[in-house]
Amino acid sequence: MVGDTLTPEVLSYVAGFMDGEGCFLYDDSPRVIISNTFLPVLLWMKSLFGGSIYTDEKRRSHHRAGYTLRFSGNDAIAFGWVVGPYLLEKHDQWSCMLDIRSTLKKDRGPLLAELKSLKRREWRREDK
Numbered sequence: 001m002v003g004d005t006l007t008p009e010v011l012s013y014v015a016g017f018m019d020g021e022g023c024f025l026y027d028d029s030p031r032v033i034i035s036n037t038f039l040p041v042l043l044w045m046k047s048l049f050g051g052s053i054y055t056d057e058k059r060r061s062h063h064r065a066g067y068t069l070r071f072s073g074n075d076a077i078a079f080g081w082v083v084g085p086y087l088l089e090k091h092d093q094w095s096c097m098l099d100i101r102s103t104l105k106k107d108r109g110p111l112l113a114e115l116k117s118l119k120r121r122e123w124r125r126e127d128k
Contacts, residue, residue: 011085012086015088016086017036018083018087022090024076024115026097026100026112029072030072030080030097030100030101031071031076032079035056035067037065042067042069049071049078051071053068055067076097077101092118096115099111
């Protein structure tokens, strides 16, 4: 996998992984977070897109270690521009994050609420 180029197949795989394991956030700046317990795939994505990998603490002794690949600021936007066209479930979150980024800080409130709502809606849809 290392040395892969950004073919449509690779981008589709990464987007599918993002749809299932990732989220778009916006606090003071845009962030992308992808979490999983299988470190090799996150290392592979880091080799393609950059970002930083963090180890998540186990919540219980019998749980596997978790890892998180994070992008922030311009790196989050760059990742989204490349992967965004291939997203299915998270495409609306990605679009909303772009809208937030292009809106004055004082006017971002409704868009931040919309991003939060999109995340909740997708989570509830998975439960059904």
